[in-house]
Amino acid sequence: MRSRLEKPPVAQLAHVELLTPKLEETLWFFKEILGLTETERKGQSVYLRAYEDFYHHSLKVTEASHAGLGHIAWRTSSPEALEESAISLEEAGVGQGWIEGDRGHGPAYQFLSPDGHQFELLWDVDYYKAPSEEKSLLKNRPQRRPLRGVPTRRLDHVNIMASDVEPNQNFLQNELGFNLRELKLGEGKTQIGAWLSVSNLVHEIAMVRDATGQKGRLHHVAFWYGYPQHLFDIADLCADYGIEIEMGPGKHGTTQAYFLYIYEPGGNRIELFGDSGYLIFDPDWETVVWDVSNKSDLEKSSIWFGPRLPESFYNYGTPSVQPVKQTIE
Amino acid sequence: MRSRLEKPPVAQLAHVELLTPKLEETLWFFKEILGLTETERKGQSVYLRAYEDFYHHSLKVTEASHAGLGHIAWRTSSPEALEESAISLEEAGVGQGWIEGDRGHGPAYQFLSPDGHQFELLWDVDYYKAPSEEKSLLKNRPQRRPLRGVPTRRLDHVNIMASDVEPNQNFLQNELGFNLRELKLGEGKTQIGAWLSVSNLVHEIAMVRDATGQKGRLHHVAFWYGYPQHLFDIADLCADYGIEIEMGPGKHGTTQAYFLYIYEPGGNRIELFGDSGYLIFDPDWETVVWDVSNKSDLEKSSIWFGPRLPESFYNYGTPSVQPVKQTIE
Amino acid sequence: MRSRLEKPPVAQLAHVELLTPKLEETLWFFKEILGLTETERKGQSVYLRAYEDFYHHSLKVTEASHAGLGHIAWRTSSPEALEESAISLEEAGVGQGWIEGDRGHGPAYQFLSPDGHQFELLWDVDYYKAPSEEKSLLKNRPQRRPLRGVPTRRLDHVNIMASDVEPNQNFLQNELGFNLRELKLGEGKTQIGAWLSVSNLVHEIAMVRDATGQKGRLHHVAFWYGYPQHLFDIADLCADYGIEIEMGPGKHGTTQAYFLYIYEPGGNRIELFGDSGYLIFDPDWETVVWDVSNKSDLEKSSIWFGPRLPESFYNYGTPSVQPVKQTIE
């Protein structure tokens, strides 16, 4: 049991790797529509970042036979926390060992979530140094605001699908120090959704039950605008450039976030995030529990206002499989 | 020296007490224009909260002969941290001792900043329980969104004036665990502004040099909207209802925040905050330093775009004194 | 045939009368949620206006056994145009004759649309004179911005259901001088939707085919915000105060408007309008035709982005009748 005086081992979501069968179209989308900047290429991978991401990359896109999650990298709260966590994960039997690093960061410890998602922890990162023609006079902005698309500001969170939510949620809480901010219970009080964070955000990671029963799939990666008008702007661009919108703009009950869900050309679901939802500063936060056996919670948790959730929201993930009828909500 | 593995003793800004010579006008402003809800009265004090503030109150308004700061209350990250901090402040010779508590919270340890601002630390808080007619179906919202004015969502930060910035900044870092997020240097590298936080916000507290040389004054208290349009909305209301706007809407270079500064009828400066600026997740954040001997920093730090800062911004604080000519910027 | 040098006889939508079986709830909605101001009561009717409506009222709410449209009043472009139109409508056999006037306006000529909607034309209007405590210093604003709800700024347009769109559209063009801005064709090129205006707006009046085959029903009355954020704001209030949202926020393809559709407590559909869509200044405008036999037009005309249209959008109108299955879109 971690002491209440200690920081959680994980400090932040550092980057996400997405797999895509259509590398060029996926890159076009992230660069021209979302305004990301390419920082490097290596083999079949391209490294990208949003203009307010401080490190070498927040997104790695790798060509593959199918869409899906490559890995999720977390930066620890200190180098000591990295060492300690590696030992602890090793002891827990889920560790895969150290890698030397990748473009943009140093040694990383790899491990799997109970559902099989590839995670890694790291400490050393390369900070992005903008070339002179891209430098901003705004000293807390690592790069000038791009002139392309509706530029998103930073990576926000990741949402994974889990065949069984509870063990994955416990793992994040116990091994990595996440706080359980919100929880959604289905029939028989089964956990069907969980939102966790180590920061003041309601979540850096969420997980939803995979209605298809598959393991280790990705629900979505979210990038942050912070301004709701930009959800309208990006939706307008998507409609005009043939990017499929799954749903939105609207507002979730859980997390209170303004959202827009779209599919990048490779097939991965991407969320654009119009605000920060509410922020949690309470050091003694009591998990908000939504119970879908309660009619109001059933109706308000997923959608506070805006479009109803389509079935795809429950059974489409990447890699994609044959959709299966969803019955919970 | 605090270990990097330990949480900072302070977790959040819990509430602020403002003094006003015009209690009824000040309350009208906070309730009808900013949409705060009154939760209790005691003697010459009225307790208020914004609709997404979770505790009994985030603002205490107390009638007094002049406008100004009553006190600033910080919630610690744990009960243990409260005990340890009290001992440490006692040892540092700045402690004033425990009070039993106040409406809405338990025992608090009082102390003074080097410049003489009244601070307190506390752990036990009463959570706001909305009466049934005010309850929201949104389970992470402690109260329905009010129908009055342009309702602000929560207390965000406080900005204090200091006769000398550096000792106050050091005190916040060393005694309370704040991180120095941004710093502004004037002539001769003197510190003239500092932004500090224990959260992912750029600041829960900022301090600016008091150009008048006075001690212990308040620059402003900030409430959060999160949506820039609401700055236009509240500015429109202020113009229509005779609330003086000092400057805005605009965007600061430091903190990147969308701001509007107004004076509540009692004379205290209030900031309305249209977004969250940028958020800091980097556990190894390097302080952003703006040096006003650099022309670009001089021009861009205070104002990235929007109205120039009027002289009042440098010399008006509460309690107000005769303004003195400001020379730095 | 009207000369191209002549103004259209109708200049603007002056006011709309809504019927409601729940007068007090309907008034609570318009006053506390939409921020309308009551100007007068007479018998079972209450007169209201938005804060940027210049006349005595833009909405008359009348208690009745069922929800629905009372009448739609148009102001002519001149007193001469009123006289000429009355004669012309009389000759066309659709005139019902003059009434002396009502609260807020002088003599009006009444007539029916081909589908049986009650219309009237008028010239003399009473301008709203705000009492001193409501006066704005903004000389082009007839009243201070109210402190209640998310106040809407003005009446925008009306949308009527028609058993057969074409004759109603022809009537508006030929008798009242409306321009056909956009048109939607269904199977066999039947007209299923028409948007008409005499101003630079895309429509002051629209009509959609009533999938139930009923005559003379109301689809919705629209009030204008002009700022898309206010659609999010009002949707948030509706969710928190139990006002049913039918769909939105989203953006129509036709008219390009940001919309939100809700039901006022009496059962009438109300649209809140977040911008002005696009404006038409071209004096030689060619009607934009959407043909739902074209897949792209079918998908993009009603919804450019945002929630799909629910079935209710095609068959719910007031007075409400048993919904009938809709087959066109």
Added chain:
Amino acid sequence: MRSRLEKPPVAQLAHVELLTPKLEETLWFFKEILGLTETERKGQSVYLRAYEDFYHHSLKVTEASHAGLGHIAWRTSSPEALEESAISLEEAGVGQGWIEGDRGHGPAYQFLSPDGHQFELLWDVDYYKAPSEEKSLLKNRPQRRPLRGVPTRRLDHVNIMASDVEPNQNFLQNELGFNLRELKLGEGKTQIGAWLSVSNLVHEIAMVRDATGQKGRLHHVAFWYGYPQHLFDIADLCADYGIEIEMGPGKHGTTQAYFLYIYEPGGNRIELFGDSGYLIFDPDWETVVWDVSNKSDLEKSSIWFGPRLPESFYNYGTPSVQPVKQTIE
């Protein structure tokens, strides 16, 4: 005297020609920052349009020795109105005669305002036909929303400086059929500002007294966003790309418009327009008069909220001359 039944001869602002001593920088600004599309080049002139402008161009940029206005082109309400107006202007002694046309439009009748601004009237226009890769599925949008900068939607209005406001305003009313929507009176009831329109906008043309006493200068050309957030967005871009902001974002009292004033690299002042202000549908509109001898009007007319007007606003126009001290406001 024109009959009240007749349309005004002018229907809309068709395009504006700007002169610039820095053609390439000016084009970079309009294309990369404001997202305009180049449609054609001829000699030293480049033709551009915003993505919701329906004609061949709304802006002609011509290289010249100095910044300034080339000409302002108005489209008439009919071909007959063009013929009649040409005769009438000829008779009034201000006509300069017909030109055969220019790229994008047919024969035009040229004439001078009393202050010497070059005007022209035209009827025949070429509609923009987007190449297939730029076509939108939104049938009322002549081109897909560009991916460059913060793309503005259309030309909105022009503001000219006049050595003497009254004769110019009378000319627009009497010869071209404009309505006087708002008026600003200075000392001795002299007219110092006038806002005129033939549409529902408060102005397609405004004029302000030139404090330097010069004749025929340009104050600014305005492009329309319609969404206030875009003023923040474009201000952010301007700050990041070295485009000088004169003032804003803020809200005028006259016209109620959200504004941002910047200088394009060639030196012409450009306004970006965040909303449509209020719209005028009243066919019997009484001019709103602001009298700066009244303290409230003095303070509220130019700025309802936001940054104070800098002196440059009164004495900088293009071509630029030595600024002269301004004394009225």
